[in-house]
Amino acid sequence: MERILEQIPRFFSGPNMILLLESAGLTLAMTLMGCLIGFGLAFVLVYLRQTPGLWALPLRLVCILYVEVFRRIPFIVVVYLVLFFIQTVTPNASLFTIAVIAICLYAVAYTADIIRGGLESVPQAQVEAAQAMNLSRLQTNLRIVLPQAWPVIVPPAIAFAVSFIKDTALVSQVGVFELTFRGKELNNQGYSGILVFGTIALCYFLMSFPLSMLGQYLEKRLATPRGQRRSRKIWFT
């Protein structure tokens, strides 16, 4: 205990804090890039998955299989697979790129389901009406379905991105200089584990908590009147 107290001034010195700030920025950048690209690709995936017609059956199957498989593989395994695969293809790829690709692959699978749920929440009659107006499938999706689906898609997508800030901690294992990696490094330099990992946990908390609050606020703000029904407490008598 005295050891920890004695380390505190040294630990919270300028250079250490700058290091932590940098790695926190890296964590955020990684998550943001991965999730944004993944979100975009997920739209494409959902669009492909909804292709009608018998000829597109293999395409639909591949899309479904992709989502199902990636939701069932741990992130760390995906990271290792991407790392070794990319390094066999191009040995010079940076670790940051590899991490972003892994996050992307994973984010596509998770957000695809969120987006599909959002698109399916729009009443089918609207799609049929759009067809009757002779709009193409892309037009129907972009002009009719998507504008109405946003309120359903955005809050869980933000929640997912926030939860992914935490999951990127696993990327430290392949040597990206993000928060967890710095934590291990500082711990190896002899700083107390309680102090280091407590601080790192606090850093993650400071990033994740405001964003999850934003997500909850948006969820309330964008909710349909149907979803705003006040939940009632029960009591046992």
Next chain:
Amino acid sequence: MNYNFQFGVVWDNYPALLEGAWLTFQLGCIAFGGGAIIGLICAALKTYGPWPIRLLVDSYVVFITNTPALIQIYFLYFGLPEVGVRWSNEACLLIGLTLNAGAYLTLILRAGFLSVRITEIEAGQTLGMSLLQQVRYIIVPHIAKSIYPALANFFIVVLVMGTSVGALIGVDELTGQAINLSSVNYRWLEYFTVVAGMYVVLTFVASIGLALLGRWAFRVKARIF
């Protein structure tokens, strides 16, 4: 890209991988079970407890759900020995995961608690049901129906995302075994491809089992896909 896949090595070591998968399954079940107990207690306290206890539960949930499981486990693994608490790798993983799962399950179970409508309980009372009967015929079916899919989904998350963290502190579960084995002969791609497939099979079996259980016990239609 000129890389020759050699799956023979993986096949030679399949008992180790199966052992890892079994350990993964056990760890997942224990962490989820422990988490469910914590979650049940915390959700009940949060719904019915006095405000200081509610505040305590809230801060537990908010702090755990906003920090990575890996950091929590590192804290137990690297931090606690300094104050004289020494646990084995498995114990650190299990305690960390249980605490982590407990926080998420508190949220899920609380949503279930809130889904029971007071009018239905009143209707039960009108019919002369005892408290036990109310729990058996009104509250549990209601809670089960509204949160069973979320619970089944979360079990898969614990089984996959949760236990795989153990590989980083040297627990020999499925991912850990893959890392151990592939650092012997550098067949990383092959090992991890096979391990990914094993995870898919493992969780798929678990999903089907949970869907059947839900249908049999609570008449819930849980989705497998």
